[in-house]
Amino acid sequence: MERLFISSLKQNIRSKEEIFWSLFFPLIMATLFYVTFGSGVDIEEMHEIPVALVSDQNTAFETFLDALDGDMLTVTRMEREQAEEALKDGEVTGIFCSGEDPELIVSASNINESILEELLEGYLENEQMITDIGKNHPLKLPAAIAAMTDYREITESVNILGETTDDNVSYFFALVGMTCLFGGFMGLVAAIKMRADQSPLAARRSIAPAGRLQMILAETLSSFTVQFFYVCVLLFYMHALGISFGKKWLLLLPVCALGSMAGVAYGMFLGGRKIAEGFKIAILVGSSLLMSFLAGLMMGHMKDIVEHNCPILNRINPAALIADAFYSVSVYDNPARYRMNLLILAIITVLLLAAAWLTLRRERYESI
């Protein structure tokens, strides 16, 4: 097993095509993104978020929003229909409906929408807190109200942001997703070298008395190892370019590891199909780029458009899951979302690996 692994490792690191697609191409893309967009802006440079306020006589909530108007938000009072139209046209990021139970309507799940969600959540928590204080400690009520009206204290207490809020980081995150999927090249080649009906080399290996499972494991692990290393090199390079991944960047490593394995598994799955090699490569390249496109590689807001129109795609697209997991760590600091992305990615990887390994088991073929 160890010998098979080392041999496979040698082949992978010596393959010029694989090095180009899995390492140099992403590095070139990262450089181009950097030249085009720069490395992101700090939270201090954040612009005001345009929101619509549908008034329903909740003075406390409206006062709260007014306090943020012109600083963090640009609040415009509108009728509900008008507000919905503005949201649809992208003139506002969200609609706050005041009332007994204030609510927020958003059409995407981008950074600004998250900020609005957290603002509302913070307000509701504080409102509950003041009600409780009024009941239990009425003397401290004025101080509590003063604290609530100071939005800076509220925003400081809501932990929603990492180190960057620049939408352009979505390109870099989608690039990581694409790089992980490009691990499919190694997986595809590994599968072709194992199915006797796909290549003379595979036929020769199939004739040998070597354990099939060992061979599959060695190929899978070596492809994963090399791909994971390449993704780490990309992260390091992006970091050197000034892309910030937040303080919890270590949490990105499991994402890269699972993403690399998902890419390799996808390649093995495709490689195990009995179709022409050129066609398989075309499918791999095409589908990887399509998934990366949907994750925001070529249009920063694509992932949000997908989320708005067909959210299931974002749940099953490995590139989108990887990019979103990066967001969850570097931007949102949302552990639940991070864990969910990781879990779905793991399920997809296991399913792909199982399907791939089934096609690679030792067997007699119909034709060679």
Added chain:
Amino acid sequence: MIHIENLVKRYGDLVALDHFNLDIREGEVFGLLGPNGSGKTTAINCLLSLLKYDKGTITVFGKEMHPDSYDLKRQIGVVPQNVAVFEQMTVWENIDYFCGLYVKDREERKRLTEEAIAFVGLEDYRKMFPRKLSGGLLRRLNIACGIAHQPRLIIMDEPTVAVDPQSRNRILEGILELNRKGATVIYTSHYMEEVEQICSRIMIMDHGRSIAMGTSEELKSMIKTGETIVIEGIVLTDAQLKEIAKLPHVFDTDYNEENTLTVKCTSARHNLVRLLNYLQEQEVAFGRVLSELPTLNDVFLEITGKELRD
């Protein structure tokens, strides 16, 4: 050593192997001769449990062969028709890799790899990558990968395709050397000269069937042709041609537009002398004269009505 009985393999409507039978004895160099598409490689792939087959039984070393018959596979070495080596590994690494699939002990593997390199004469190329090797050297590497673990049975599927004469001779000598060392060899080819040169027994295949089997001499004795005489640059009348056809032991004549006469005779003495005497009597001038003993191509031609290389 190998017993194949009533093997049937179909690809849709095409019958690739049609109740194919084969028995191979230990210690022989057995040749499977036939044109492309005759079923040689299909038979080998069925034997190696790579291909599904519709009917029949295959036993190797007395045991039924399955995809996971590791104990049997350990004793078999295969040199496939297409060069099957890793592009990203050196000559030495390739041989070591394939040897390692059969031999676990590291030192033993190293020794066997060195022996295989010396056997095929690739000592000066051990650190080179396959893409740097010529066609002939690649074929030698392909062979080394198949025989490095010194198997009891070696199957070589057209190992000399697209090889220069020098490498071809080296390969053929190598096969005989392996046989002398105790290996049984199955050699498939559509080059009759090669098969005739190295094989102790030969099976001629066509359309997935065995059409003849025996030693080279036995096969040639099965046919009518004993001698083929070719005379170039000769001008004959129809009457003279008819006279030649009536000469003793002559059973077929062909006279073409390029003034070449081909006369086929049964196995007998003095066929050439009789023909030349007749031409002298008739004062017929002629150019080059060739007298050929029957070849395996003649065997194939007489049995199937077509050339081996058609």
